[in-house]
Amino acid sequence: MNAVRQVPALLVSAPASGQGKTSFTAALARAHARRGRRVRVFKTGPDFLDPMVLERASGAPVYQLDLWMCGEADVRARLYAAASEADLILVEGVMGLFDGGTSSADLSQRFGLPVLAVIDGSAMAQTFGAVATGLARYREGLQVHGVAANRIGGAYHAKLLAGSLPPELHWFGALPRDPALALPERHLGLVAAGELADLDARLDALADAMELHAGLDLPPPVAFSAVEAMQVPRLLEGRRIAIARDDAFCFLYPANLDVLRQAGAELCWFSPLAGDALPGCDAAWLPGGYPELHLARLAERKDLHAALRAHVDAGKPLLAECGGMLSLLDALATRESDAHTMAGLLPGWAVVRERLAGLGMQSVELPEGTLRGHTFHYAHAEITQPPLVHASNPDGGPAKEAVYRRARLTASFVHLYFPSATEAALRLFLP
Template identity: 45%
Template sequence: MTTNVVHCPALFLTAPASNQGKTTITAALARYFTEQDKVVRVFKTGPDYLDPQILAQASKQPVEQLDIWMAGDEYCQKMLFDAAQEADLILVEGAMGMFDGDPSSADLAARFNIPAAIVMDVQGMAQTAAALATGLANFRGDVKIAGLIANRCGSERHAQLIRDALPEDLPLLISLKRDEEVTLPERHLGLVQASEVGDELEECFTAAVRWLSETEDKTLLSLPDAVAFYAPEQDVTLPDIGTPLAGKTIAIAKDEAFSFIYDANLRVLAKLGAQVTFFSPLHDQYLPVADALWLPGGYPELHAQKLSQNTAMLDQIQTFFAAHKPILAECGGMLYSLETLTDLESNTYPMLGLLKGAGAMRGKRGCQGMQTAPLPEGDIRGHAHHRSLSENTPEPLSHGRRQRHPAPGEAIYREKGLTASYLHLFFASNFAATAALFNGA
């Protein structure tokens, strides 16, 4: 007998701003309850690649991105409903500040009625932390607030000052001391990839569980109240166009340089009938036999010299391109497709040369935001997040449409079978366009 509602304890971790400790605390909670033999399913708000890698290792479960605009309301509903059927606890980590963006973290929490815990770095303030938390809690009436998590708290006296200043309906859930042992490693685009620092992360998680256990406030270390998760009226994760990629093999770059791959995108390709295989532009000499290539984003700038020295792989991909076969190159994949790439130390290396132009890193300055890619195959939603620029490129096929702003978004290039852009595409937003893109239609 099937059911259209499942109840599961759930908590949404949000904050007044970025860099308050949301990922650290979400990961710590995930590992704490996992060690209590609980199945913990974690979700990340927005189109984030790096935080989910950390959270997946902490929870020992797959982590999905939830974004109402990019993926759609019913898609998010389906992901949560499926998770609730197997989990003892669902944790959702917000993005940026609680009310930032449209839709915001608050919108997602309100839509699915998940109580929110406000994570705040309280270093340098006491009663003011209570005032800020109270303002956030009362800014909108449709968001349930579970309480405050006081991060980087100096002492029990510090915690008591905050606790006494909070209203009765806004409890202090936990106060966490300053502890550099649980700080997650970062670089220019955010957190370091989990695959690069697996052992170091395990040390962080061990310290984080101890960090949670040593606090005098234990409220957060009990399972939260159950939330009702409902099945969507239709399963939007299943394509209604059959399997147009049946018989096709898609080779996907995946290694230290290229790893920004949504698991959701891999599922879409499989449901469309494609076989996927992975290869390493860094380490492999030969491409696998394939009908199409996907060069996803990542950190090619950190491996530019080695990529340029793997001339066998460069030749293989250039030959594939010359045959007019479909290639999708996203962000870091697009940089790899250009003639040259200049890294963070201003060293310039030759790249694939499939597309005229030069890529270069530019330190802290960058571009990010949600955009739609208007392709001849159809519109596919996605996002941009990069701290590099490309110059002397050809006339673009089109530009991304920004979610809210009328200015042109990222340039989208089409050369032979190559489609290249800074945009990271979310395939489930348009099954038919995705199939046509990899079919080379």
């Protein structure tokens, strides 16, 4: 095994959320992939929706990179593995360049990733250069490869923006303001890739615009050092895990699925929305997603509700995360809809509102071990069962989610990252 691998790499960041990071990253990924280059894309921080789009753009699974949730060794191993098979590595940042306890800038400097700063130029001219200069000079040692503009009005607007940059900042190019290039959004972020029938057309339009207005020169190569891959104990050998997957239950980290497979588990999928029965299994997992958008259909699934109750009553493990937990309450409603009956495995109800109810990294000390993850939801829940434990927030934020347990059911708003403590995660699926 070579100790160091070099491959062109770029971290796409911005001064804030909503500037166009995902659009630029997707445009670059699709455009380079169309030229026959092997592109591997990562997403900084905990996110499910952006990676779905970026996977379609690049043609390969998109993994998370976060120095706290994943840990430096996990991040280093994934980058090194990608460097062995990629012609280009792209990393989409999270929020603004310097935001968060472990920011995109921290990731850039820790691993030598040059930054492409994407700035929404729709409502500015020469001030664009001031914002770009501030990003580039705010922290000593940060390597800014170039600056790009999003949502520009035309060629003259692009000329004004480019001309405002100091000589040492490279003008990368711009994407125009065009509804055909927009990626639709809702309350948790982008609309899930599987719901967009025209997603490939949008990605191709983004790639066309990238080739026309920005170009596809490869960024400088980055050296990635070898690190020993994580060893996963074979605790789930011969065990079958049923996992819900459809538009209501779609928030799944590829790394979590890898851990289960490496532990020897057989994964079987089922769709509650399609009417699938709970497969015969040793354990089950209801991941997060959008149950609030499918209340009537989920309420109809009395057969599935009964099967889940029988599963838990038999002492079999069931992990329910965020939307998965909401589907196990007595009732779930939204601001626009009346309450609908859910599975009734946890006593209580919830309503999904317009106001954010939980956001932040989470550390959870369970009897199985301490796991890391995050929370992000708009659901306000009233659960009458006492919690097993409360998570802690490493950034000191107010979100400290409760974790509930009934027999071998574990339910919480927390989305767990299994590689943060593999053996603890695997034990959640054992009797």
